[in-house]
Amino acid sequence: MTNNKNLPEALFHSLRAKFFAHVVIDYGRSKPIRMKGWTVLVLALFLSRKIKTYESARIGLALPPGVAGILGNLAVLFAGKIPVNLNLTVSKESMISTLREAEIDVMLSAEKVKKKFPDFPWSDNFIDLGELLPVEKTKKVSLLFSTLQLWFLPGFVMKKFQLNRIENNRKEAALLFTSGSSSQPKGVVLSDENILSNCVQMNALGLFTPNMSLLGNLPLFHSFGLTVGTFFPLLFGLRIVAAPSPLDYKTSLRAIREGRADVILGTPTFLRGYLRKAKSDDLKSVRYVVAGAEKSPPDLIDVWENEFGCEYLEGYGLTECSP
Numbered sequence: 001m002t003n004n005k006n007l008p009e010a011l012f013h014s015l016r017a018k019f020f021a022h023v024v025i026d027y028g029r030s031k032p033i034r035m036k037g038w039t040v041l042v043l044a045l046f047l048s049r050k051i052k053t054y055e056s057a058r059i060g061l062a063l064p065p066g067v068a069g070i071l072g073n074l075a076v077l078f079a080g081k082i083p084v085n086l087n088l089t090v091s092k093e094s095m096i097s098t099l100r101e102a103e104i105d106v107m108l109s110a111e112k113v114k115k116k117f118p119d120f121p122w123s124d125n126f127i128d129l130g131e132l133l134p135v136e137k138t139k140k141v142s143l144l145f146s147t148l149q150l151w152f153l154p155g156f157v158m159k160k161f162q163l164n165r166i167e168n169n170r171k172e173a174a175l176l177f178t179s180g181s182s183s184q185p186k187g188v189v190l191s192d193e194n195i196l197s198n199c200v201q202m203n204a205l206g207l208f209t210p211n212m213s214l215l216g217n218l219p220l221f222h223s224f225g226l227t228v229g230t231f232f233p234l235l236f237g238l239r240i241v242a243a244p245s246p247l248d249y250k251t252s253l254r255a256i257r258e259g260r261a262d263v264i265l266g267t268p269t270f271l272r273g274y275l276r277k278a279k280s281d282d283l284k285s286v287r288y289v290v291a292g293a294e295k296s297p298p299d300l301i302d303v304w305e306n307e308f309g310c311e312y313l314e315g316y317g318l319t320e321c322s323p
Contacts, residue, residue, distance in 0.1 A: 005168035007192045007231070008077040012163060014235045015041045016154055023233075024216070024240040026066035027255040033067050042146050043133065044074035045161050050132060051079040052162075054106045054125065058082040058175060060099065062109040062120075063129065065216050066242030070230060072108050072129055073220065077173075080166045084175045085220040088117045090185065096121050097184045098177050169193060176223060190223070199232045207288060207311070210237030212262040217243040217252050224292050228315070229265050238263070246270040249277040260285040267293040268300055275303060286310050 015023065018037035026033040035043075051059060059076045061083055063069040069085075076083040084102050086095070098104075099121060107123045110130035114122055150157050158164045173192045177185040202208065214233045218225030233240050241259025243251040246266055253274060256264060264274070264286055271291060274283065289304050292315040304310045 047075035
């Protein structure tokens with residue numbers, strides 16, 4: 001990570017440093033989607049041009065972890081706008097309150113997600129990633145040209161896509177919302193410093209190295225999934241092996257097994273589910289378990305540490321208190 005004052009620029013430089021390395025492998029399909037640093041960067045930059053055409057400062061996102069969620073959040077950040085990852089499972093009333101409070105009238109998602117949640121208050125300004133991404137991929141000459149520029153002239157690319165105009169130390173780099181368990185969901189503003197310092201703290205533990213793989217399957221509308229599960233590995237060079245949901249145990253275990261995940265993240269509930277569903281070789285690559293959101297019972301820690309030889313780390317965070 002070469003810049004600690006501006007999240008989009010830090011992500012740009014970190015992904016460029018992994019130009020020829022796979023930064024994400026998405027196991028959400030029968031044939032995994034593998035993307036290298038240059039692919040993720042170029043596609044996100046191209047998508048950002050569409051997002052810039054809207055005047056809204058904040059963009060709502062309803063995308064799963066993995067390639068879609070990563071490209072969507074990067075595109076919004078590279079457009080100089082604020083990503084607001086939305087929880088599609090909250091009540092319609094709570095979501096209407098969320099959209100009103102955040103002044104969101106543009107949403108980035110996919111048509112198949114929209115069909116799955118027909119009662120969600122979708123905006124008329126709907127950007128379909130599933131439709132837009134294939135269109136961008138057909139621009140092979142432009143993609144090739146931009147890839148070469150990215151390798152040889154990164155400063156020029158930053159000016160071309162106006163990343164150099166994004167301010168440092170922004171007070172608002174991302175916006176999250178609480179679950180609304182006690183009342184209506186509350187907006188929680190995360191600054192560049194919030195996110196970057198949290199990722200630097202994770203790296204300072206000295207446990208995680210760029211040759212590792214990390215399971216990315218936590219929802220992006222929580223700080224755990226967005227910061228630790230997405231921004232941290234992108235910034236510090238860990239490969240993300242992704243599944244669309246922590247409740248999809250079959251796909252998550254496949255990602256762990258085939259992606260040889262060294263690090264897995266989750267709540268104790270999900271971590272117990274992996275133990276219950278896993279076959280003999282599914283978890284043999286795991287070295288670190290990072291738990292959060294709820295207190296881990298001693299018996300769960302004991303199984304992971306003594307039966308699987310993992311180091312079990314407990315994180316603590318409240319959405320209201322940033323990462």
